[in-house]
Amino acid sequence: MNLKEKYGTTALIAGASEGIGASFAELLASQGIGLVLVARRREPLQKFAGNLKDRFGVNADYIACDLSEEGALDRIIEGLAGKEPDILVYNAALSKIGPFLANDPAEHLKMARVNMTTMLGMVHHFGGRMVQRRRGAVILMTSLAGFQGSGYLSVYAATKAFVRILAESLWYEWKGSNVDVIACCAGATSTPGYISSKPGKAGIFAPRVLAPEEVAAECLKHLGKKPSFITGRANRMASFFMQKVLPRKMAVTIMGDTTGKLYRQSPGER
Ligand SMILES: NC(=O)c1ccc[n+]([C@@H]2O[C@H](COP(=O)([O-])OP(=O)(O)OC[C@H]3O[C@@H](n4cnc5c(N)ncnc54)[C@H](OP(=O)(O)O)[C@@H]3O)[C@@H](O)[C@H]2O)c1
Secondary structure, three states, X not given: OOHHHHHOOEEEEEOOOOHHHHHHHHHHHHOOOEEEEEEOOHHHHHHXXXXXXXXXXXXXXXXXXXXXXXXXXXXXXXXXXXXOOOEEEXXXXXXXXXXXXXXXXXXHXXXXXXXXXXXXXXXXXXXXXXXXXXXXXXXXXXEHHHHOOOOOOHHHHHHHHHHHHHHXXXXXHHHHHOEEEEEEEEOOEOOHHHHHOOXXXXXXXXXXXXXXXXXXXXXXXXXXXXXXXXXXXHHHHHHHHHHHHOOHHHHHHHHHHHHHHHOOOOOOOX
């Protein structure tokens, strides 16, 4: 499918300088779609935007902005200087690993702002304009952690459940307006963020860690066809087993035990 013909010429990617967001940027640029990249650090953004221009000959602008700050949406609208995104990818997320009580409520609220509140504002603003134009696409990144209670990832997992349900709901509401919405439910993916979280060894039955470009490519393949999907066959099988076969209590316990083992936490720690 030619995404430029279907959706338009400009994509806005929130959380775009590395990892899965950067892979979306490369794939969209390879189809001739111009980009506006958002992340906190200016230097990697500037370099990456230059690199995309050189390699693909597309327009690539950037806006340095912290999505946890109130007013982030206004800064992005200002930075766009009238440009109208035809595709919105909301990729950035904050993830604090550890027992719920070990994190300050302020940290939990910051996670809620990056992962939900700013995203909600951007989807309402830019998605609303796509609906008016009757053309566009919204991609929201979420996680397998959001499918059940996930000990040591409690707030992150809860925000990711919110993202999936929002995307699926809007997929339904906006399909008549020709605006495609999809939730991309990723499992472990070898991004700089994932690597720097220093996960320990997963069990031998753990699904393979995917590359960011695999995740982005799979998502673009499913866009317009489904309200949500899980990346990678092994993740889909593991999720089927967890959601459809196991009793809820066991699924939640396995998730907490696995995360605890990966990140050296135990239920006694507070
Ligand atoms: N990696 C995984 O294993 C995995 C698994 C399941 C789901 N996911 C989901 O996939 C998405 C991407 O994950 P990732 O591992 O690629 O993410 P990441 O490495 O943590 O971050 C990716 C991008 O987001 C930007 N960013 C982070 N916080 C930001 C903020 N507050 N404001 C603006 N930009 C910000 C980063 O640049 P700056 O640092 O310069 O801001 C970077 O460009 C997330 O939604 C995550 O929940 C990932």
